[in-house]
Each structure stands twice: as structure tokens, then as C-alpha cells.
Amino acid sequence: MHKVFVNDKPIVLTTKVEKEKGFKNFPLKTVNLKKIIRELNSTSLKEVRLIHKNEEKLLKKFLKKLPNVIAGGGKAYNDKGEILFIFRNNKWDLPKGKTEKKEAIEETAIREVEEETGVNGLEIVKPLETTYHIFKRNGRNKIKITYWFEMKTNYNGKLEPQENEGITKVAWLDKEQVEKALENSYANIKSLI
Structure with a gap:
């Protein structure tokens, strides 16, 4: 089973047809997305x-x-165990961005976290789950497939939001602050935390 988010509502990809209650079933083959x-x-x-017989x-x-x-x-941690968050479009989010040319996905993840936050010295610890969400650009729907990585750094310099990307704030958040931030975040980010 996979979830693809449209804002905070999931499109669930599954092989099981269940009785509809608060949701609708459609065959994947003929669905009008x-x-x-x-x-x-x-x-x-x-x-x-969306139902399909082959998992x-x-x-x-x-x-x-x-x-x-x-x-x-990236879901980046500092030496204190705090997580690096960005604030963009009036929501708390984790730093991420599109791949460039023939860049490996790990390079993309590190570059984007650095560009969006000013943090460097990042090291990938392990891959996390991949998230999927649908967004609209220039009148066309697209699926963003984001490969996430847990990262660590001992960087303790200045945090610099990438303003030309609409990021207004960057912060290291402790456990309590993360819980509060998740009240104003995206469903796919909540699933990563």
C-alpha cells in the first residue's frame, strides 16, 4: 500500500476493495485522476x-x-538531537528540492538542505521512506517523488533561509517544538517524523 497526498488528503494505492465509508474506491486502470x-x-x-490486483x-x-x-x-539532526525545519508558505516543512542534471539523489538531498538552510557539514546516516504528493504547476498536475534521508551535522553557525525559494525561517527544533510545528505541517512530513 502506498499513499500519494493531494494537500493533506491521501490517494491510497491498494489491492483491497473495502466498503466505502468516508472514501471512494476506483479501479486504477480507468480512473480519471x-x-x-x-x-x-x-x-x-x-x-x-485506487485498486489494482497486482501489488x-x-x-x-x-x-x-x-x-x-x-x-x-533531509531530516537533519544536530549534536543536541534537534531537527532542522524550514518555514515556507505558512507551514513548517523539511528542506528538499528537485534533482539537477545527472546528480545522484543523495547529492540532491545534501545540496538542497544546504541551499535552503545555510547548514553545511551534512552527512547521510540512512535513507528514510519516499513520499509522494500531487501539486499543480502552470495549470498541470504533477507528482513529486521525494527521496528522504536522515542526516547529521555538528554545524552550529548561522541559519540562512533561502528567501528566493519562499523560505522565511529556518530553525533547529527540539522534541516539544517539533510536535507543535507538526500541527502546522504537511501529512507526508508528519509521516517522516
Whole structure:
């Protein structure tokens, strides 16, 4: 099972057909994705489930339905165990961004965290789960596939938000501050924390 978010509402990719209650089932093969996205954005529908009989092919078939944007990002920790967050579009988020040219996804993740926050000396500890969300650019829906990595750094210099990317604040947040920030964050970020 995979979840692809449209804002904070999931499109669940699954092999199981369940009785509809607060969600709707659709066959993945014939689904009108544009219509579903519109419905999720404009109604009280909580989620949509797209059904396909083959678990292995579910995600692959879904990703062919819209253009893909590949991104890398980081859940970076400092020596105090605090997590690095950015504030953009009035929400707390983790730093991430699109890959460039033939860059490895790990290089993308480190570069984007550095560019968006001013933090350097980052080292990847391990890969985290990959997240998927649908966004609209120039009137077209696209799927952002973000490969996340847990990172560590002993950087304790100045934090510098990348303002030309709409980032207004960068902060190291402790456990309590993270919980508060997650009240005003995205569903896929909550799943990473």
C-alpha cells in the first residue's frame, strides 16, 4: 500500500476493495485522476482508494498517469538531537528540492538542505521512506517523488533561509517544538517524523 497526498488528503494505492465509508474506491486502470484531484480539493471526501490486483505494479502504473518530479530532502539532526525545519508558505516543512542534471539523489538531498538552510557539514546516516504528493504547476498536475534521508551535522553557525525559494525561517527544533510545528505541517512530513 502506498499513499500519494493531494494537500493533506491521501490517494491510497491498494489491492483491497473495502466498503466505502468516508472514501471512494476506483479501479486504477480507468480512473480519471483530474476528476479525483478536483473532488479531493473541493469536497469533504477524506480519501480515495485506487485498486489494482497486482501489488508490485500498483505504484509503477500510478506514476505513469502524471509527469514525475524527482526530489531529495533531509531530516537533519544536530549534536543536541534537534531537527532542522524550514518555514515556507505558512507551514513548517523539511528542506528538499528537485534533482539537477545527472546528480545522484543523495547529492540532491545534501545540496538542497544546504541551499535552503545555510547548514553545511551534512552527512547521510540512512535513507528514510519516499513520499509522494500531487501539486499543480502552470495549470498541470504533477507528482513529486521525494527521496528522504536522515542526516547529521555538528554545524552550529548561522541559519540562512533561502528567501528566493519562499523560505522565511529556518530553525533547529527540539522534541516539544517539533510536535507543535507538526500541527502546522504537511501529512507526508508528519509521516517522516
